[in-house]
Amino acid sequence: MSQATTTSVQATTQPLAASRLGFGALLAVLAGALLLSITLAVMVGPVPLAPDLVWRVALHQLAPGLIEPDWEAFQENIIWEIRFPRVLLGAVVGGGLAVVGAAMQALVRNPLADPYLLGVSSGASLGAVAVILLGITWFGVFSLSIAAFLGALLAFICVYALARQGGRLTTGRLILSGVAVSYVLAALTNFLIYNARDGNQVRSVLFWMLGGLGGARWEFLGLPAVALIAGTLALTVQSRSLNALSVGEETAVTLGVDTNRFRKQIFALTSLLTGTLVAVSGGIGFVGLMLPHIVRLLVGADHRRLLPVAALSGAIFLIWVDVLARVIVAPEELPIGIITALLGAPFFIWLMRRTSGALGGGR
């Protein structure tokens, strides 16, 4: 002990200031990379477009009259009506899934958790598939998204009701209820698909379930973007409690977290955010599982750094995966979920091997 006290005389504020500076710089770099990714992703496609054109069109749209348009109408149409919404939706969904994944892993204290663990995506699938197969168009272009969100909400309510026990929500019951509800909803979804007559419908169902950003429009962007920003802020201000909970249930109590209420809040918040994202993009897998782990390797497990960095990295990641989905089999495109799964599965195996000591009775 004595040798340690002699070293403790050094200036103690230095690591704090240094880490803040480093973290601020990291956020700035990621924000720059995000902007660059958006630009490049809008440029890439069957009609190649110059970077300055991308931003001149964007500026013209955001502040009309500032620039004299010297481009073709079809270029403006491709940039503003097709590619921008799609790239931005990718950013919102990728960022959102990464944030929810990180929070979900803390909530159930399991590194293998992802945003879909507790049944939200199964509910959304049921809603979406019902709308596609039954041809419901009550809400116009929003029908699919609204149905998917309602399905997600239904799943959330079922899991919540099942997991509650004497007013308390335990982690074990949460996971079991989530898995049970997922199976039931998946069975209903499969029943609907099995009874479908129209091959085209089945194909569009499959495409939806694998996830994709092809249907992106500006109208679909607002709500998810607001949900992402509000959700990330709400989770980030709770970082201390998320840290404590990810260390242990009892630890969280002894550090002043009202674990019962906190778990309910986080469960509701992550479910609603996931529902909003899945409603506009389908069930894009692996992003919510992988990104939090990669980000932890970068900045550690403290949620105050983890969540903002996850939001930015998830956004960048999904933008590029979507670029791949568009160019690999152009002019066709792949469901984005196929690519995230192909990238994700090896990662999952690596993660499993790396953490097997801790996961499998290493204690």
Next chain:
Amino acid sequence: MKVDVTNVSWSVAGVQIVREVSLRCAPGSFVGLIGPNGSGKSSLLRTIYRVLQPDAGHILLDADDVWRMSARKAAQRIAVVLQEHGGEFDFSVREMVLMGRSPHKNLLDRDTAEDMRIVDDALSKVGMRSFAERSFLTLSGGEKQRVLVARALAQQTRFLVLDEPTNHLDIHYQLEVLDLVRGLGVTTIAAMHDLNLAALYCDQIYVLKGGQVVASGPPEAVLTPELIYSVYRVRAEVAPHPTTGRLHVVFLPLGMMTEGVDAESR
């Protein structure tokens, strides 16, 4: 801080684990809980640090009922060193100890230089200052335990609950951690396995068996061969140690006793 536990009972699935336990910790005193496995030590402590809500009875810190406080208010007054060990996520040692500051923080508060000083100080006290940037998950059991003690210190409470605090420590750190805790002068209640450590460090000892207090008092009054036999079913000799002046317990395993007798009779 004075701690009063009055008639606390707790049961699970119809089985009573803690039965009408009453105990009292004088301000600044070190109170030990001893008893065999399953005697309800940990459960009793959990009712105190608000993980298990008692079916009956109450627990007062000075005049305030812990079960009527918010979790946060309680954590500002009680620090706990648990046996629970850190989860699966890769926090640094500094981050782990910094969590001890969270009960004192509002949602939007940042960590201050003062918090960092408290954390460094706590790490120095347990001899882990040079480990601050290490990953908690890579530490040995004993190192983890010392970090968790540092976290409790960083919480800066007037009451400390320790659930077998020296479990993973080698003898050097067992003594060091207990010396450290005693030296803090805060009210402490600790579940302990080692009767000799209990005799060395406790002002008062409560003996639990089957969820009930079967004896209590200063070590000299409690640690008698008769009591040890009736609670642990082990024969022991108890005598003041010539150097420390505290009681020393020597266990007399049955097997060795008979061998000794045989050798003499030959």
